[in-house]
Amino acid sequence: MGGNLMNFINLFWMFGHPEVYILVLPAFGVMSEIASTYSGKRLYGYTSIVAATMCIAVLSFTVWLHHFFTMGQSATVNAAFGVATMLIAIPTGVKIYDWLATLWGGRIRFTAPMIYLCGFFVLFTIGGLSGVILASPTLDYQLHNSQFLVAHFHNVIIPGVLFGILAGIHIWFPKIYGFRLMESLSRITAFLWAIGFILAFMPLYQTGLMGMTRRTVAYEDPDLVPWMIVSGIGSLILGLAFLSILLTIFVSVLNRKKLMVPFGDPWDGRTLEWWTPAPTPEWNFAVLPKVECRDAFADAKEKGTAYQPIEKYDDIEMPANTYYGFIIMIMASGLGFGLVWHMWWLAIASLLGAIATAIIYAFLPQKHNIIPAAEVREIDEAWRRAAREGRGVTRDDECNAANKGLARPDNITNP
């Protein structure tokens, strides 16, 4: 008569497992940026990184059953999904080696993002390897639902996703707001994250192997106590790391005059987004840059053509702001809330409201703001002239007040 409850678990993880790869995808992108920018080299093995990403895109849909090896299906099914899971380690390994190879022989600076990257190399790899252990169905019968699992997924998500996000904030903060974050405080934050993570989660591998289950509120085994104390100290350090982020931003805002990077290229960037002033004007590029190779901006700087004057500027058409999307978002939230709590009046009203809003918007005339070419010319020409006349800083002064976002070549030859 009824259906099969296990089908819910099956459907959930069919979504849930590809989802964790989607989670780490942007962080991997940040790692690629760090490796090439902070070693002053082109990304090694770009093609193989793309191929590895595509391999993972397909493989990620073939492994979901490893979340429920113990559900009762036959050994053949478990074995197939176990093998598929172990295969994921291969393309991920390719990426790690590509990033390592990018660093080799480069002009490496141990700034905060590089600390995150090094932490990522070591810790993420350990997390990945414990994943390969969990991928074995026989071992999983022991480790399923234990603290070992908790240690594993924090071990990939914190050094993978979180380190990527934190490093990304440090890198692109000046692009958005026009001033850098305090380098010294950012480095302390990075170390606090790495040390706090190691102390908080590494002991859980041990307690998991000792038989402690996840989501345990109270336990009687005294052997677990020392491990849990270490883990507790680790989580206090992670708390400090959180506070340290807030402190970094607070102190940086106070010192923003000293940290300004109006030229927009504080890290000797290689990709297009650094080819604009900081903060970036609303039209981004006054004239669309011509891209003829990978790392087009680095190429232009090498040739000395990055800040050449532009002859012809055009009017720029920008779509006008609209609040209709925001209204639909509010209604969609109302729909979700109503459905979850069985408030049918709210669900129906929000659904109809959202549809009506979309239809009304479809009938409104679309507005555009035109930014006149003269205004664009004035701002863009001033920036280019100042960049041509400015001296800039080498990477030795990257973290000093002298860094105004204009990079000067280091004259170090790459291997």
Add this chain to the structure above:
Amino acid sequence: MSFSIRKSLHPGLNLGEDHGDDHLEAETSVFGFWVFMMSDLVTFGMFFAVFATTMPLACCPGPKELFDLGSVAWQTAFLLASSLTSGMAILTLKQEHGGRGACTKKLVFWLLLTVLLGCGFLYREISDFIAMAAAGGPPTRSGYLSALWSLVGLHGLHVTGGIIWCLVIVAGILVRGVDLRWKLTLLRWAVFWHFLDVVWICIFSFVFLGGLL
């Protein structure tokens, strides 16, 4: 334009080269909608998968007691015919070059005919649902029936959405004329409408005909 506009990405579901810049906009717009459509297809696929896992429970009442082959044939005919009429609407759009040309009336005619056929489909489908519930097969009866109602009902909801969407387009064309925004909307709607028929092929083949075998 630096690239050739002679080569079109979506030869049927497109505006044609003499629409100039509008044609170029349509290329990206329609491709983006394809990506969305594929995610919708995955959703349908999962409903099919769940339905397939409940097949062993299809009894008492099962397909033999609940399905009306004649009605399913009618629904199929309605939807297939509406696919053709929506195709005719797109062909008419290609001859329409903005504003209120001679083809606007023809375009509105094909769209309203499509809506009418869609309503015919919905009428038969809802009658079937009512008959099924009366014959002792409401969705709460068994896992099989829950999956059946969800899958077929989801498709019915999509058809309802498609009809509302089409009516909005007709109203828009009558109010503002065939401008770029309505042209692009019409192309996306056409992809959506053809896809509903594609999903229906799977439903009538595997749910209804497969169930009766």
Add this chain to the structure above:
Amino acid sequence: METNKEFRHYLLGFVLATVLTIIPFTLVATVGGKIAFFALILCAILQLIVHLRYFLHLSFKGQQREDLQLVMFTGLILLIMIGGTVWVLGDLYNRM
């Protein structure tokens, strides 16, 4: 001229789809059994191709490939997920 060609294209698709619909309905109503089952699957797949080819205009030629690759990738993902679900749940069903 161009429009005429496209019109014939749509019409041909419609005729093919109609034929591929009538065959399985007739077989299920009259013959039944294994033959009807396999004919059903074959007709469904053929009709899917007809719709993609004649109504949605997918083909291997030139840039239209991008759409086809999108559809084929989704098809692969669907095959893995539907096949996997049926395999896993079927296995559980047999062991219950």
